[in-house]
Amino acid sequence: MAERLVxxxxxxxxxxxxxxxxxxxxxxxxxWASGTMFxxxxxxxxGRDPRDAWLFTQRICxxxxxxxxxxxxxxxxxxLGITIPPNARLIRHLIAAxxxxxxxxxxxxxxxALDWVDVxxxxxxxxxxxxxxxxxxxxxxxxxxxxxxxxxxxxQKLVDSGQPGFLGSAYWGHPAYRLPPEANxxxxxxxxxxxxxxxxxxRLHAILGAKNPHIQTLLVGGVAHPxxxxxxxxxxxxxxxxxxxxxxxxxxxxRRVYIPDLLLVAPFYKEWAGIGAGVGNYLSYGDFALEDFxxxxxxxxxxxxxxxxxxxxxxxxxxxxxxxxxxxxxxxYAEGDAAAVHPSVGETRPHYTGPExxxxxxxxxxxxxxxxxxxxxxxPYEVGPLARMLVAYASGHQRVRELVDLVLSTLEVGxxxxxxxxxxxxxxxxxxxxMAEKMGDWVNELAANVGAGDLRIHAGSQWDPxxxxxxxxxxxxxxxxxxxxxxxxxxxxxxIANYQCxxxxxxxxxxxxxxxxxGPYELSLVGTPLAxxxxxxxxxxxxxxxxxxLACAVHLLDATGKVVAKVTTQ
Ligand code: NFE
Ligand code: MG
Numbered sequence: 001m002a003e004r005l006v007x008x009x010x011x012x013x014x015x016x017x018x019x020x021x022x023x024x025x026x027x028x029x030x031x032w033a034s035g036t037m038f039x040x041x042x043x044x045x046x047g048r049d050p051r052d053a054w055l056f057t058q059r060i061c062x063x064x065x066x067x068x069x070x071x072x073x074x075x076x077x078x079x080l081g082i083t084i085p086p087n088a089r090l091i092r093h094l095i096a097a098x099x100x101x102x103x104x105x106x107x108x109x110x111x112x113a114l115d116w117v118d119v120x121x122x123x124x125x126x127x128x129x130x131x132x133x134x135x136x137x138x139x140x141x142x143x144x145x146x147x148x149x150x151x152x153x154x155x156q157k158l159v160d161s162g163q164p165g166f167l168g169s170a171y172w173g174h175p176a177y178r179l180p181p182e183a184n185x186x187x188x189x190x191x192x193x194x195x196x197x198x199x200x201x202x203r204l205h206a207i208l209g210a211k212n213p214h215i216q217t218l219l220v221g222g223v224a225h226p227x228x229x230x231x232x233x234x235x236x237x238x239x240x241x242x243x244x245x246x247x248x249x250x251x252x253x254x255r256r257v258y259i260p261d262l263l264l265v266a267p268f269y270k271e272w273a274g275i276g277a278g279v280g281n282y283l284s285y286g287d288f289a290l291e292d293f294x295x296x297x298x299x300x301x302x303x304x305x306x307x308x309x310x311x312x313x314x315x316x317x318x319x320x321x322x323x324x325x326x327x328x329x330x331x332x333y334a335e336g337d338a339a340a341v342h343p344s345v346g347e348t349r350p351h352y353t354g355p356e357x358x359x360x361x362x363x364x365x366x367x368x369x370x371x372x373x374x375x376x377x378x379x380p381y382e383v384g385p386l387a388r389m390l391v392a393y394a395s396g397h398q399r400v401r402e403l404v405d406l407v408l409s410t411l412e413v414g415x416x417x418x419x420x421x422x423x424x425x426x427x428x429x430x431x432x433x434x435m436a437e438k439m440g441d442w443v444n445e446l447a448a449n450v451g452a453g454d455l456r457i458h459a460g461s462q463w464d465p466x467x468x469x470x471x472x473x474x475x476x477x478x479x480x481x482x483x484x485x486x487x488x489x490x491x492x493x494x495x496i497a498n499y500q501c502x503x504x505x506x507x508x509x510x511x512x513x514x515x516x517x518x519g520p521y522e523l524s525l526v527g528t529p530l531a532x533x534x535x536x537x538x539x540x541x542x543x544x545x546x547x548x549x550l551a552c553a554v555h556l557l558d559a560t561g562k563v564v565a566k567v568t569t570q
Contacts, residue, residue, distance in 0.1 A: 003022070003023045003024075003533065004020055004021065004022050004023070004361060005019075005020065005021045005022075005023055005533060005536055005539070006018065006020050006361065006420045007019040007021075007539060007540075008036065009036075009071045010540070010543055010548070011169065012111045012112070012114070012540075012544060013111065013543075013548040013549065013550065013552070014061065014062070014063045014543070014548070014549040014550060014551050014552070015035070015037050015548070015549060015550025015551040015552075015554070016035070016037040016550050017033065017034070017035065017036070017509065017548050017550050018033075018034040018035075018036050018162075018362070018366060019031060019032070019033055019034075019521070019525070019539060019543060020032045020034070020361060020362060021057075021525055021536070021539060022550060023530060023533050025271075025529075026529060026530055026533075027240055027527055027528055027529045027530060028525045028526055028527065028528040028530065028539065029526065030047070030526060031521070031522045031523075031525035031526060031539075032362065032368060032369075032511065032512075032518075032522060033369065033371075033509045033510075033511060033517070033519060033521040033522050034362055034368050034369040034370075034371075034486040034511065035369050035370040035371035035509060035550050035553050035554040036369075036370065036549070037370060037550055037554050038350065038352075038370055038554065039061050040498055041056060041057055041499075041501070041508075042212075042346075042348045042499050042501060043348055044056055045057070045496050045499040046497070046498070046499065047495050048080070048496050049142045049465075049494070049495065049496075050076045050220070050489060050491050050494075050496050051076065051131055051219075051220045051463075052073045052074045052256070052496070053075075053076060053389050053496060053505060054068070054069040054072035054218055054220070054529045055072075055501065056074075057069065057071070057072040057487065057499075057501065058072070058215070059155065059214065059215075060501065060503070060550045060551065060552055061549060062213050062214075062551065063103065063213075063217065063549055063551070063552075064099065064103060064480050064482065064549060064552060065099070065205075065212065065213035065214050066095050066096060066099045066205070066209065066215050066480055067096070067099065067268065067478050067480035067481070067485055068277070068485070068487070068501065068503075069172055069214075069215060069218050069553075070092060070095075070096060070218070070437075070476075070478045071476045071478040071480075071485050071486065072476060072487050072489075072519065073117075073218050073219070073220050073221075073476065073477025074258050074474075074478065074487070075474045075476030075487040075488065075489040076207055076220045076474055076476070076477055076489055076491070077220060077221065077459075077474070077476070078474035078475055078476055079472040079473055079474025079489055079490075080220075080462045080468060080472060080491075081462070082220070082221050082457075082461065082462050082473070083459060084221060084222045084223075084453065085222060085452065085454070085457065085458065085459065086444060086445075086449050086456075086459050087223070087227050087449060087454065087455070087456060088221075088222035088223045088457050088458065088491050089289060090442050090446040090449070090460075091208055091217075091223045091225055091227075091235075091446065091457075092218070092223065093288055093442050094204065094207055094208055094243065094247075094254075094439060094442050094443065094446070095204070095205060095208050095215060096287075096288070096478065097435045097436075097438060097439045097442070098201070098202070098204040098205060098208075098246075098247075098250070098439070099205075099437050099480075099481060099525060100431065100432070100435045100481050101201070101250045101254065101432050101436045101439075102198055102201055102202055102250075103481035103547075104258075104385070104428050104429070104431065104432035105194055105197060105201075105253065105254070105258060105432065105480060106194070106198055106430065106558045107199060107481075107547045108144060108194075108258060108261075108262070108425070108429065109190060109194035109195075109433075110166075110191065110194065111193045111196070111547065112425065112547070113187055113191055113445065114170055114191075114194040114547065115537065115540050115541045115544055116177070116179065116187075116265055116269060116541070117177075117179060117183075117184050117187040117188065117191075117265070118172055118173065118177035118179065118184050118187055119155060119167050119170070119172060119181075119184065120172035120173050120362060121173075121177065121181045121184045121301055122152065122154060122180045122184035122185040122187075122188045123155060123156055123159070123181075124458075125148070125152065125180075125181035125182045125184060126147040126181070126182060127146075127148035127152060127185070128145050129182045130145075130148040130182040130185045130186055130189075131143055131144055131145045131147075131148055133182045133186055133264075134148075134186055135184065137260040137263070137264055138256050138257065138259075138260040139186075139256065140193075140256045140257055140260075140378070142189065143170070147189070148185055148186075148189060151185065151189045151192065151565045152185060153165065153187060153485055154192075154504035155188060156536070156570045161289070164446055166504075171535040171537045172286040174531070174532065174535055174537045175401045175489060175531045175532065176531045176537050177537075178268040178269060179265065179268055183232065183265065183268070186261070186264070187261060187265065190261055192256050193253075193257060193561075194253075195250075196259070197253045197257075200246075200249060201246060201249060201250050202255070202540060203246060204243060204246050204247070204250075207239060207243060207246075208225060208235075208243070209225075209244065210225075212470060219458060220463075221459040221460070221461070221462065221463060222457045222458035222459055223457050223458070224457070224458075225457065226455075226457060227446075227455055227457060228450075229451060230538050231453070234510045235450070236322055237447075240443060240446065240447045240450075243443055244440070244443045244444075247436070247439040247440055247443055247533050248440070250436045250439065251433075251437060251439070251440070252437040253466065254432045254433045254436045254470075255431075255433065255436075258429055258432060258433075259429055259433055260311045262407075262426060262429040263407070263411075264426070266407075266411055266422060266425075266426060267411060269422060270411065270413070270422070271422060272420060272421045272422040272541065273411070273417035273420045273422045273540055274417075275420060275421050275422075275498045275527065275528060275529070275538075275542065276420050276421030276422075276424070276524045276525075276528065276541070276545060277309070277419040277420050277524060278382055278521070278523045278524030279379075279380045279382055279384075279519075279523050279524075280307075280308055280309045280419060281305065281306065281307050281308065281376075281379055281380065281381045281382065281522050282305065282306040282381060282382050282383075282386065282387035282390050282391065283305050283317065283376060283381035283382070283383050283387055283483075283484055283507070284301065284302065284304055284305075284317075284383070284387050284388045284391040284392075284479060284483075284484060285303050285317060285319075285477040285478075285479060285484040285485075285486065286299045286301055286302050286303025286304070286391075286479065287299060287300070287301045287386075287477070287478055287479035288300035288301050288438075294306055299437060300394060301388050302314075302391055302392055302395045302529050303316075303317045303391070304316065304317060304391040304394070304395060304398060305317060305376070305381070305391070306387070306390045306394060307393060309416070309419045311393065311394045312394070313394070314365060314391055314394045314395050316550075317376075319475055319477075320342070321376050321377045322342065322343060322374060322375075322376055322486065322502065323340035323341055323342050323343075323374070323377065323378075323506060324338055324340070324346060324372040324373060324375070324502060325338075325339075325341075325372065325373040325374075325513040325514050326341075326367075326373070326513045327367075327373070327374055327512070327513055327514040328366070328367050328368060328369065328373065328513065329367055329369050329370065329371060329372050329373060330351055330353060330354060330367050330369070330370055330512055331347075331348065331349055331350055331351055331352060331372065332342075332347075332351045333347055333349070334347060337514075340375065340378065340513075340514070340515075343486065343500040343501075344473060344475070344487040344488045344490070344502060345498070346488065346498070346500035348500070348555065349522075350370075351431055353366065353367050354367065354368065356498060368511060369509075369511040370509060370554040371505075371506055371509050371511060371550075371553045371554055372506060372510070373510040373511055373512065373513040374502050374506050374507050374510060375513055375517075378513075378515065379517070380507075380509060380517055380518070380519050380520060381507060381520075382394070382483075382507070382520040382546075383483025383484040383507045383508060383545070384426070384481070384482050384483035384504060384546060385416065385427045385428040385430075385431040385483075386424045386425070386427040386428075386507065387479070387483060387484070388427075388431060388479060389404060389418075389427040389430055389431055389485075390418060390427075393415070399434060399437070400430070403430045403433060403434060404418070404427075404430060405425050407429075408472065419428040419540055421524070421542045421545045422448075422545075424545040424546065424551045425545050428547070429495070431503055442475070444510050449554060454471065465494035468491065468494060468528040468542060470492070470493060471490070471491065471492050471497075472490075472491045473488070473489065473490045473491070474489050474491070475487070475488050475489075476489075480503070480504055480552075481504075481547070482503075482504035482505055482508070482546070482547050482548075482549055482552070483504030483505075483507060483508065484504060484507065485501075485502075485503050485504055486501070486502045486503075487499070487500070487501050488501075488502075502551040503549075503553055504549070504552065504553075505546075505548055505549045505550060505552045505553035506552070506553045507519075508520045508521055508546045508548070509521050509546075509548060509553050510522075521542075521543060521546060521548075522541050523548075525539060525542055525543070528542055560569065
């Protein structure tokens, strides 16, 4: 009989994810993804002032902190017919692009690298050979023999201390690790560099957003960050110069560390270009408008769908085709649990029917997750950097084509290699470079606009609820680091009557739907080889390649005040 593996909690992610997987003949034969955490925002928003929604929705997550703020103000602006001025558009772009680059760097080094990098092997590396390896791939400064010897000692000390911190609880020495010791040491050194980098770089949010996590400077209608080249209390020439230097620092790190590491590590794991594809349908809502009028389809990251891994055509996106199922999720729908419900009229009615803790297995033949199952035309879609890069590539986006082709030719593989675990991880790096490059343009555009005397940061209209229609509905989207994010709002009598979020990890970590179709995580695991089922490193590789965020995916709570769980400490 097939054995069922349970990974719970899956670590090095945000939130609580459980994977159950049947194993036969040394590989995964079937898998189930479950969001085991219960929390929330959609119900909290009901009855509130729509101008405050972004401050609440932003608390959905502590990782992708800005993205729900952005989707929320856009939803309310859509409902009220507001167009924001150029400075607000550019400041928002810079905040979001910084989030993207920051998030991708953290993911690659802190959340994903140790699936491929064996720290125990790094301890056996020769620092001199490591320095030579480093010189062969990058001119990054921290590359000397002494530096690598010091990193090695630092890691050895951690291991010897018996409190290895981030180095604990891993599958060190697992047979699926392939890198030579020197590549492992180089990667560990860059892991530590990435920790320093992310602290430096996120000052972009401190300047543009007043703090991180959870920026404070958005407003429905624009931003609350004044711009004025002649004021010390506004975004002035000095601040713009500092923003430009931080943007350059980000580009520098991605270009000289992240991309060279990706190209160094990937060839050792080329078989992962044939593992982990999943549903093979990819969705991007598009983002980063290049013009200032509502409805412009001139965007930096195009919208579109790639269906059945066919890169010869990009299909359009119609938001009317998005729906969510709760057939296998712990919710009820008024229409019955087989219904597909559009988020504009979405319902959030939690109803846990799973086993009482402690339990061995979820009942995966019934409901088994707090995550709903989003579908487009009733079909599961993957969202995220891979979806965005595939849509952009197939749409003929010039820079994306150059970068994707560069990676493919370095690895000596064709575009079909993108439909995989490795493709997902490569696409994230490509996107980080793309966005880091683009930020320079937006800083210049902002400086030029402010320099030309345009100091507007807010639409200046529709702020007063007495000017609003009695009823209004709106949709706001954002291409968050993990993928397509949508917020739907219905406003009645100046208050929020309904609010629904369908977030990237809801798409990717979705359970089965009414038709029994597995979600992207679930299908991507089928066929994954397991060298040692007791230590399922390979499952982590594919799941981490999606960059899971369960806090985002399970964003609701029991608003009736019922006690859901009691935690006591002694
Ligand atoms: Ni909490 Fe999130 C991103 C959003 S993922 S990280 O990116 O939205 O579901
Ligand atoms: Mg939702």
